[in-house]
Amino acid sequence: MTSPQHLSPPSTERIPGHEDRIRRCTSQEGLAIWYFHELGLVDERVDVLVSRWSTTSGDRAAQFLLDRRLLWRRHDGAPIKPTWGGDPMCIQWPIRWYDVLSALVAMTEIDRVDDPGCTDALGILAGKRLKTGGFPVEDEPQRPSTQ
Numbered sequence: 001m002t003s004p005q006h007l008s009p010p011s012t013e014r015i016p017g018h019e020d021r022i023r024r025c026t027s028q029e030g031l032a033i034w035y036f037h038e039l040g041l042v043d044e045r046v047d048v049l050v051s052r053w054s055t056t057s058g059d060r061a062a063q064f065l066l067d068r069r070l071l072w073r074r075h076d077g078a079p080i081k082p083t084w085g086g087d088p089m090c091i092q093w094p095i096r097w098y099d100v101l102s103a104l105v106a107m108t109e110i111d112r113v114d115d116p117g118c119t120d121a122l123g124i125l126a127g128k129r130l131k132t133g134g135f136p137v138e139d140e141p142q143r144p145s146t147q
Helices: 027-038 044-051 055-067 100-109 116-128
Strands: 013-015 018-023
Touching: 027 044, 055 100, 055 116, 100 116
Parallel strands: none
Antiparallel strands: 013 018
């Protein structure tokens, strides 16, 4: 992810007229940053990944999600149904794809969970709370075989 090839076609696409903007799935970098942080393995490589997404673009990304209430399409209000990953309304562990819990964790970490755009997702999550106080794992992403 820190190599020049990672930011070059065919892995990425530059947006004409906005050559400073790179189009790619940021979940690769985002999950790498998060897992490095959680595992206590943060070093200069993580700084490189973080620096690609300035505060301005991070704010733009957060607002993009908040405008869509995190899990719903803006144009018709229907729940998102990505062709990749699982159902984002279901909690998965370990986190591999975007879901209700990971979206709210991200908004909490950037201090935006009190935004009205999180209200519906918070309601979904609250409805899943177990009597013991935790949350169920509703989806376990497939893992590659170790053989």
